[in-house]
Amino acid sequence: MSTNPKPAWLLEFAVVWQQELSNHNLDALDSVYHSEMLFEDPSGQIHGRINFKAHLAKLYQNVDEASFQLHEPVVQDNQRVAQPWTMTLRHPRLAGGDPVYVEGISLLTAQSGKIVSHRDYFDMGEMLYESIPLVGPLVRLVKNRVSP
Structure with a gap:
């Protein structure tokens, strides 16, 4: 649990x-991202808030629900936060339309109250590949064979 206070930009991010x-x-x-921000996740990098918004608009097409529950963040200082x-x-087209739950963490860096870097870490297989008919069972089989 974080002992540092949550910066105002992080509270706005949560809202x-x-x-x-x-x-x-x-x-x-x-209100929370700098115009020249950098976003990274397992699928690649996106430079600039305008491009980030376009990316999200494309991702949200045909999605019935996309919501986030934020857990207790780890605040390193006023500018760096790990947000699970x-x-x-x-x-x-995923999991027969049933909800898919994905755990992840965002590493956020802010300057002057705006996020300049947002990097997401999550299991792409859990989110996407395991939910595709025919592909999903194969991915789960491979994961089960290599897990300890």
Whole structure:
């Protein structure tokens, strides 16, 4: 658990990602992200808030639900935070339309109250590959064979 106080930008980040963000309200990101921010996740890098918003708009297409539950963050200082989360995703082509739950963590860096770097770590197989018919059972089989 974090002993450092939560910076104001992190509190705003939590409000945006848990309450305000939707495909119809991507402008909510403007209040927490710097215009020249960098986003990274297992699928690649995105430079700039405009491109990040376009990326999310594309991801949210055909999604029935995408929501985040943020857990207790680890605040290193006023500018660096590790923010664990659980994403609930429902897509008609994944898991038969049933919810898929993905655990992850975001490493966030802010300057002057705006996020300049947001890097997500999560298991892409858990989110996507394991939920695709025919591919999912094969991925789970491989994971089970290599797990300790």
